[in-house]
Amino acid sequence: MGARWRYLANEVAIGLRRNLLMTLATVVTVTVSLALLGAGMLVQLQVDKAQRVLYGEVEISIFLLDSISADQRTSLEQDLSDTGLVQEIIYVSKEQAYRDVQEIFAGDETILESVTPEILPASFRVKLDDPQQFEVVASQFQAYPGVEEVVDQREVLDKFFRIMNALRNGAVAVALLQLFAAAALISNTIRITAFARREQTGIMKLVGATNWYIRLPFILEGITAGIVGALAAGGLLWLGEATLVSRLKGEVNFIPFITTADVWRVIPVLVLLGAGLAAVAAFLSLRRFLDV
Amino acid sequence: MIRLDSVTKTYRNQVTALRDISVEITKGEFVFLVGASGSGKSTFIKLLLKDEDPDRGEVYVAGKRLNGMKSWRVPTLRRDLGCVFQDFKLLENKTVTENVGFALEVIGKPRQTIVRTVPEVLELVGLRHKAKAYPGELSGGEQQRVSIARAFVNRPRILLCDEPTGNLDPTTSVGIMKLLDRINRTGTTLVMATHDQHIVDSMRRRVIELDEGALIRDQTRGVYGYGG
Numbered sequence: 001m002g003a004r005w006r007y008l009a010n011e012v013a014i015g016l017r018r019n020l021l022m023t024l025a026t027v028v029t030v031t032v033s034l035a036l037l038g039a040g041m042l043v044q045l046q047v048d049k050a051q052r053v054l055y056g057e058v059e060i061s062i063f064l065l066d067s068i069s070a071d072q073r074t075s076l077e078q079d080l081s082d083t084g085l086v087q088e089i090i091y092v093s094k095e096q097a098y099r100d101v102q103e104i105f106a107g108d109e110t111i112l113e114s115v116t117p118e119i120l121p122a123s124f125r126v127k128l129d130d131p132q133q134f135e136v137v138a139s140q141f142q143a144y145p146g147v148e149e150v151v152d153q154r155e156v157l158d159k160f161f162r163i164m165n166a167l168r169n170g171a172v173a174v175a176l177l178q179l180f181a182a183a184a185l186i187s188n189t190i191r192i193t194a195f196a197r198r199e200q201t202g203i204m205k206l207v208g209a210t211n212w213y214i215r216l217p218f219i220l221e222g223i224t225a226g227i228v229g230a231l232a233a234g235g236l237l238w239l240g241e242a243t244l245v246s247r248l249k250g251e252v253n254f255i256p257f258i259t260t261a262d263v264w265r266v267i268p269v270l271v272l273l274g275a276g277l278a279a280v281a282a283f284l285s286l287r288r289f290l291d292v
Numbered sequence: 293m294i295r296l297d298s299v300t301k302t303y304r305n306q307v308t309a310l311r312d313i314s315v316e317i318t319k320g321e322f323v324f325l326v327g328a329s330g331s332g333k334s335t336f337i338k339l340l341l342k343d344e345d346p347d348r349g350e351v352y353v354a355g356k357r358l359n360g361m362k363s364w365r366v367p368t369l370r371r372d373l374g375c376v377f378q379d380f381k382l383l384e385n386k387t388v389t390e391n392v393g394f395a396l397e398v399i400g401k402p403r404q405t406i407v408r409t410v411p412e413v414l415e416l417v418g419l420r421h422k423a424k425a426y427p428g429e430l431s432g433g434e435q436q437r438v439s440i441a442r443a444f445v446n447r448p449r450i451l452l453c454d455e456p457t458g459n460l461d462p463t464t465s466v467g468i469m470k471l472l473d474r475i476n477r478t479g480t481t482l483v484m485a486t487h488d489q490h491i492v493d494s495m496r497r498r499v500i501e502l503d504e505g506a507l508i509r510d511q512t513r514g515v516y517g518y519g520g
Contacts, residue, residue, distance in 0.1 A: 007397055007398070202381070203383065204398045207375075207395040208368065208369070208370035209399055211363070211364065213398060213399075
């Protein structure tokens with residue numbers, strides 16, 4: 001068995017060295033494609049995380065006209081809770097709204113100077129049992145006396161998530177194209193190696209080496225390139241997380257971000273994909289080339 | 293050991309290499325396969341190796357029926373066969389020892405077996421002293437001896453030789469024939485395609501002659517050609 005493994009390791013090393021440039025091109029392509037795919041997966045994880053937290057907190061805001069009377073306000077609140085769809089109702093007075101603005105835009109003097117309690121409307125912040133029921137509540141209270149506007153805060157978030165999803169889809173689409181290119185490159189590199197070693201494989205066939213024994217070095221060569229590419233892609237993702245996301249974390253603290261642990265979860269998937277893709281590409285390109 | 297029943301082989305370019313050949317070769321025989329270039333000698337050998345398949349007829353080698361043999365069983369067949377070619381087919385970047393050992397290595401023989409067997413077979417072919425040389429440093433005759441050592445190292449039951457002396461001068465050829473004769477005497481069935489008249493005439497073994505794919509003569513203790 002020792003002889004066999006030494007033989008394999010040797011053949012793989014020779015093959016990779018012989019086409020250094022092609023091998024490099026292959027590894028780079030695998031790296032780029034898997035990094036993109038991994039980025040797509042991380043964006044998905046990010047969206048999931050943010051959605052879970054943000055959707056849990058969003059509310060409907062019912063902005064009130066300044067002219068609303070105390071009676072109208074009380075009956076509005078009563079009717080809201082009578083719908084049976086509402087989990088929680090909080091009244092936000094003009095003064096409270098002003099304090100909220102001051103808190104959210106703390107440090108941003110230009111905004112703070114232009115805002116006064118008078119221009120901010122009072123509102124009810126309503127948390128629904130089921131956020132999907134927004135339309136029902138909106139249509140019922142839009143025309144209610146003293147109501148200025150019913151706003152579903154999810155819409156704001158949806159815009160954000162649509163952008164994130166588009167980013168993810170773009171990354172995955174480019175990644176798939178790149179993966180195809182990577183597979184073609186792997187297949188081509190292996191054909192070149194197989195051609196360069198046709199004398200040797202010819203002799204192996206003659207003396208009765210099995211098909212698998214002849215093919216294995218070529219397939220392992222492809223898999224090695226695939227795994228190296230996947231690990232490099234993992235490195236890029238880790239770097240991206242450590243620099244980009246960490247900086248965002250410092251500045252945006254109302255949503256949870258992906259962590260290094262998430263990157264570690266993605267890397268094994270990339271390695272498996274890289275190795276699998278390479279193995280399949282290698283196997284297919286050899287089937288015709290190295291048959292007995 | 294080898295049997296062909298009404299074997300016909302036509303290549304894709306419509307050239308018929310073998311026409312309705314029936315031959316039986318028993319264990320331990322030494323058979324010359326003679327005929328002009330293109331008479332079908334190489335095709336005959338390729339059929340035995342299952343490098344080609346016949347269009348009609350049956351081929352049996354070493355107790356195995358080759359027609360319809362699954363491709364994964366072909367390596368087992370080839371381990372029973374040794375092959376020697378006109379162009380030696382040695383790997384230039386490997387030493388004599390490595391070239392011979394390679395044949396055992398790639399069929400998964402353990403290291404100890406390789407270390408033990410290779411010097412033995414190099415001794416047999418008279419190249420013990422060139423064990424560490426590279427093919428480029430050897431004469432044609434020596435290279436062919438390495439090639440024979442590689443073909444024989446796994447002790448095949450049949451040795452197939454396609455023009456083994458085709459690239460060698462007459463004196464060197466005699467040495468190679470002596471070696472093949474010795475191998476044959478160990479009980480190895482030997483089939484040798486050649487058009488070296490001198491060798492065939494001096495050895496006086498069974499001769500099978502092919503002409504444009506047809507078997508025109510099968511003679512024990514024969515010579516290269518009638519009246520020639």
